[in-house]
Every structure is written in C-alpha cells, then in structure tokens.
Amino acid sequence: MVVDEEDDLFYTQAALAAHCPGQGRIAVHPTPASGRPAALAHDMLYALGKRLAAGPHSPDVWLDSVGAAWRAAAAWAQAAAVRHVLVSRVHLLTPRRIDQLLAWRTTTGVQMTLLWQGEECRLPPVLGRVERRLRGRDSFEALLAEPGPIRARPCFPPGEPIACRSAGTAVSGVLGRSSAGASRGPGPASAGSGRQAADCPGCAAAHPGHIMPAITVGGQSTAVVSALAHPLAAGALSVLAFTRVGLGALRWTRDVDITGDVSAIKVHGVAHRSCAVYAVPDWARPLLAAARAHHRLGSGPLQGSVFAPVMRCEARHLRAHAGRHPGLGLSRCVSALLP
Known part of the structure; x- marks a missing residue:
C-alpha cells in the first residue's frame, strides 16, 4: 500500500502511466461517486479493456450484479495473465467496496498495490493490517520498476501450429x-x-x-x-x-x-x-x-x-x-x- 497524505497528483499519473496489460500490469481508477453496486467491478473490467453496452435494455444488464461482475473481471484477469493491479483513490472507496476488492485479489492471486491518498489515521481496520507500506516518490517509482511477481501462467500458452484439414476434404470419420x-x-x-x-x-x-x-x-x-x-x-x-x-x-x-x-x-x-x-x-x-x-x-x-x-x-x-x-x-x- 502506498500512503500519500498530501494527495500528490504524481502518484495517480505514475500509476496510470504504468498501465500495460500486455505486460501483466493494469491500473484501475475508480469512478468517483458512483452508487452502482458493481461500479468498482465495472472499473476493473474497463481497465482490462472491456466495455459494457449502455442503455436500459443493455445486453450487459446481468453484469449489474456484484457477484457476476467480479467473476467476469476475475476470468478476464486470469486469461490475460494479469500479475499486478494498481488501484488509485482507495481512500474514496466504501468499506464494502474495499472488501470486494480484497476478495477479488484473493480469488485471482494477483499482486495489488493500493494508493491511499489521504490521512493514514483514517485507514480502515482491514487496510491497517497491511504490512508493506510505501511513502515517497522514490519508493513508488522503485515499486513500478520492479519486475514484480512471476507472471501468472495464461490459460492459452503458445503451442505448436495446428494441422488443419483442407476445406474440401470430406469430414467423415x-x-x-x-x-x-x-x-x-x-x-x-x-x-x-x-x-x-x-x-x-x-x-x-x-x-x-x-x-x-x-x-x-x-x-x-x-x-x-x-x-x-x-x-x-x-x-x-x-x-x-x-x-x-x-x-x-x-x-x-x-x-x-x-x-x-x-x-x-x-x-x-x-x-x-x-x-x-x-x-x-x-x-x-x-x-x-x-x-x-x-x-x-x-x-x-x-x-x-x-x-x-x-x-x-x-x-x-x-x-x-x-x-x-x-x-x-x-x-x-x-x-x-x-x-
């Protein structure tokens, strides 16, 4: 966890600049003041490159469910071999959404870095137990420069080319x-x-x-x-x-x-x-x-x-x-x- 009591814009900008799904790192910037129950999960999906169809009759309406949205985000993260997730503005999240975030982290097994951009004394108990806390620009830049954990094995490792039959070959057998x-x-x-x-x-x-x-x-x-x-x-x-x-x-x-x-x-x-x-x-x-x-x-x-x-x-x-x-x-x- 990165503690930034001064709410320095540097940390948010550095986190967003580190967003690189192809290298297994994504940055999540929570939507401010959203009352939708699955809003944070939708932000995670957005960071993973997914877009929900808009409108009252949207075919993505089933992702309004909290459980369904977080499960979808976990599936995409596993398929993309995400290994490190940066989440900014955590001090604006409700305790319930912080619990959702930590539960998702347990499900996926990714490394998660939370940017607490507020007074440390206001940390909720669940985050107060986090052992590794960083302060200062140098420490944060060093964290982003680290190779990070061993990249999660994707669900589709490179394989040998498949021998396909020609389109004109009979299908029998x-x-x-x-x-x-x-x-x-x-x-x-x-x-x-x-x-x-x-x-x-x-x-x-x-x-x-x-x-x-x-x-x-x-x-x-x-x-x-x-x-x-x-x-x-x-x-x-x-x-x-x-x-x-x-x-x-x-x-x-x-x-x-x-x-x-x-x-x-x-x-x-x-x-x-x-x-x-x-x-x-x-x-x-x-x-x-x-x-x-x-x-x-x-x-x-x-x-x-x-x-x-x-x-x-x-x-x-x-x-x-x-x-x-x-x-x-x-x-x-x-x-x-x-x-």
Missing part, C-alpha cells in the same frame, strides 16, 4: 463419428437428439488431420467481440463467428471440448453424429480462455457446459449483442432466436 451430409460443421444439437455430450470424447481425442480451419473474421469485428465485457458472451460469439455452426452446437460445449492451450475447440452435432473440431484463431484464444476461466471460477465440472448460463432465456444476451454488430455475419443465428 471425425473422432470416429459418421458425419454424412455435413459441410462446414455440425448443426444444432438438442437434448432429445440421442447421446448426451458427456458420452462424446473431448477435444484431446481429435486427430490433427481432422481439425477444421476457422473461418476468417474481419479485424473490426474481432475487435468488437474482444471488447465485450462478459467472457461467456465474447467466447460464444467468437465461436459462432469463426465456425458458423448453429447455436445449438454451443449448448453442449464442455470444458473438455477446449484444448489446454485453447488452440482447438470441439462443437457437437445432432445425436453427436457430426461433431467437429475447429482450430481457434489467435484473436479468439483469449476469449475462450476467459470463458473457460469463468466456468472454472464457478466450480464448473470438466463435463459441464461452459456456455450454459448464456444459453438460457433463448440466449437473449447473445441475440442482443449479435444484433448490435451485423459485421459479425451472424444474422442467421440472430433470426433463429426468439425475440
């Missing part, structure tokens, strides 16, 4: 399942269409020659999806965009259907007769890593559906996001969902 009549990929799966997804082999069982290449998505569209605040919405829309599978194929996507380095994902077809494995493009790997981290933060099982929460209520959140960004080419998916 993917994971030993018949896929007659399939072209780009599986159609929607349903609960009453035969074997459950739990009986279908995970992505690790795929033969490299049976991995299908991802559909190319424009840079502007990938940037739009990458900025979505909820990791499940971002991950699901990315899969729909680079596979063009039916929405039902996402319903059975499990943790085991994503490779450890997030280089490939398996989607399920009707009765699992046309399940297929797709290469995950580089732009989508952090999004799927965050979706999987979100699933695991909720103690989701390996055989559990990663995207189940976002598939409820006719996937209205996905529908709203897809409708706001026609450049994703998901008009058919949108029309298939109930309004």
